[in-house]
Amino acid sequence: MNYWLIKSEGACYSIDDLKRDKKTAWEGVRNYQARNFMTGGAANGVGVNGVKAKNVMRVGDLVLFYHSNGDVEHPTGVYGIAKVASEAHVDESQFDPKDEHYDPKSKREKPMWHCVDIAFVEKLAQPVTLADMKLDPKFKGMLVLERGSRLSIQPVLEKHFERVREMGGQ
DNA sequence: GCCAACGTTGGC
């Protein structure tokens, strides 16, 4: 079992939206490194030379749901837990000229972007903010705390995942 | 709103 962190602008798609939808296709990721965590390296989810990397999302993996670009009322941080609910599949938004994530370079015959489905697990009783995590030495080494860390899908260590859950509980 | 850090593009 692997653990992950995915970012979403809270004002754009929040943990409450995921709770309402129960499940959503994690479309719109347009960064190769982030994509490769979903697909296993190649575009289509079968990995490089048919071999999936170890560090790739698998059905059932648990995910920290992180709100980026927060403000005073809604601070940046982890707001809930989700899980990976599908293998990588074609991200339909790349073919839609009206979609903000439209990619004119990508062709149906050879799609560039794939995504997994993400399902709601729980909302934390209280968010674990970025500020909280920076203050707790147990989070030392966590990718999201690093300066300039823009990766929207990140692997997370089990100990960091469990610590978030602990701090976010009642 | 600012701006540093980052990823991508494109000229050469």
Added chain:
DNA sequence: GCCAACGTTGGC
């Protein structure tokens, strides 16, 4: 293949 220019992300 280098690297400057550009657009975007995201903390503050």
